[in-house]
Every structure is written in C-alpha cells, then in structure tokens.
Amino acid sequence: MPLILFNKPFQVMCQFSPHPSRPTLADHIDVPGVYPAGRLDADSEGLVLLTDDGRLQHDISHPLKKLAKTYLAQVEGTVTESALARLRAPLDLGDFTTLPCQAVRIEAPAWLWPRTPPIRQRADIPAGWLALTLTEGKNRQVRRMTAAVGLPTLR
Template identity: 50%
Template sequence: MPKKTYRYILFYKPYGVLSQFSKDTPSQKTLQDYISVPDVYPVGRLDCDSEGLLLLTNHGQLQHRLCHPSFGHPRTYLVQVERIPDTTALSNLEQGVLIKNYRTKPAKVKLLSQEPLLPPRIPPIRFRKNVPTAWLEMTLNEGKNRQVRRMTASVGFPTLRLVRIQIADLNLGDLQVGEWRDLIASEVKLLQKFAF
C-alpha cells in the first residue's frame, strides 16, 4: 500500500468566506471558491467575518492535535477595536476575562502605535466620524468560538476588524488575500513540533 502524501496549505482567508468547503447557499463564498486541492480540511476555523491565516491539511492526527484544547499553541491576531483601550482594559485582556462562565487564559496584548499595513477590507468597516479606533496585537494560546471578539467586547471595546496573522511559527508572509500555498519542508517540521 503506498504511503499517504500529506498536504499542508496556508490560505489567506478573505472577509465573508466560510471556513468550510460545503456551500449552504449558492451565493455564499467558501473555501471551495479558492482551493481546488481534494481532501484537505481547515485546522480550526476563522469566522466568516474574520480574515487572515488559515491552515489546511489532510493529516488527520496533526489536525486533531492542533485543534485539541490540551495542545495549546499561539495564534496571533491584529484587532481593530472601537475607541482606544486604556491600560485597565489591556491588563484585563492579558490576565484573562470572564466570558459565559469561562475565564480566558492569559494572553499577550499590545496596543499598536500605528495602523498595521493590511490590504483594505472589502467591504470596509463601518466608519463613525466621532468614534476613534485602535489596533491591538493579541496572541492567544487557545481558540474558543469567537473568543477575540468576546474578549474585547467584555472590556468595552468591540472588535471592528479581525485578522489572524500567525499560527505557531507560521505567518502570512507574502500571501495576498485569497491566495494559498503549500508549506515548505522546514515549516512542516516547525508545525509538527506542536503536534507530536
């Protein structure tokens, strides 16, 4: 029996795309509209209204280990929030906040001094002339459903835009929105250290 060839794919998921291949409605964009590789599946999810790095593979054991809560690995996001968080809000996010009877694990949170260089979102976020926005860089070691959005909302600064830029040692690099590429051998090795 031939040895199975594993594929590991990085994809820059656009806003408004579901992290699945099946279509619920003909007009809804899914991974099927961008990736024509058979039998690969996303490792974790990015919500429809989130953008950025998505990892896909046909390596079931690695997928399971990376998704299982007991094998935490860092995920880094750029987060545009409504208004400018104060030191108390930032400290609360770092220490962990209570969301629906669950306290989030400690996170790394940094208020960015300037807007990051990102491609424009289509459609753009709603703009309110009298409400300033700020950008945070947040690194979490867990991935609960809509966690970043719930965390920033819980400290009073709702998320307007969310872009995942890194998973463990993998980052967006030169990928453009809607593009994907296979991991190179050295990246696969880095990834496997988190899973085996």
C-alpha cells in the same frame, strides 16, 4: 502532504460543505482531501492552514495542545493600559473564563490589504489595533473579549 496557507476573505465560511448564502473554502481551494486546522468566523479574515495530515491538524487545533495563536484586531475606541490589563488576565465571558493571554497595542499594519466592504468609520469615535496571543480558541473569543472590555472588534 499538502500544506496550504490561505488568506481567508471576509464573509467566507471556514468549511468545505455548501452554505446557503455565503461562499465557502470550496469556492477558493480546489485541492481534494485537505481540511482547515482551526477556524475563523465568517466576519474574520486572515491566515487559515489547511492540510491532509490528521496529526498536524490535531497538533495545531486541539485545545489540549495549547498552541499559541496571534490575532490582530481593529477595535472601536481607545486602547488603554487598563483595557490591556483586563484582556491579559482571566476574563469572565459568561459561559467560560478565558485563560491569561498576551495583549499589546499595535499600530495599524502597513501591509494590511483593504477590506471589502470597508470597515465603518465614525469620525467621533477613534479606532485602535491590538495583537492578542491566545492558547485557546473558543467561538468568537477575540470579538467577545474585546467587547467585554469596551472595545468592540471592527476587523
């Protein structure tokens, strides 16, 4: 039972099937029969678990399991207590309302690798970092949540 911990780069599709314009997991992982347990969108980077164990994949990614997953996000703007309180509470995103979550302001991780291409920097607008721990994983949820409280995700 292989279990692969993969640091998915920016702009890589979280799929093995070919994509017309972007690299996929198949361009990085040459292990037959493994599949991602969950997904990160192409604009996101970070840990993706891959396995050939269907039960483990189900336990990690099925919404009914409500497995907590923590996401670090660099956001544009100053992370205020008010924004954190809104993120922690159920948040109406139009097509769904989020479950309560944990949201904390953090320092920029010292261990974080540089991103290629680099994040845009605007001297007149500060950036901050958040750690969000969610028990659900809707499409682009972190990006949508931070944007809804006035803190667009940069990374």
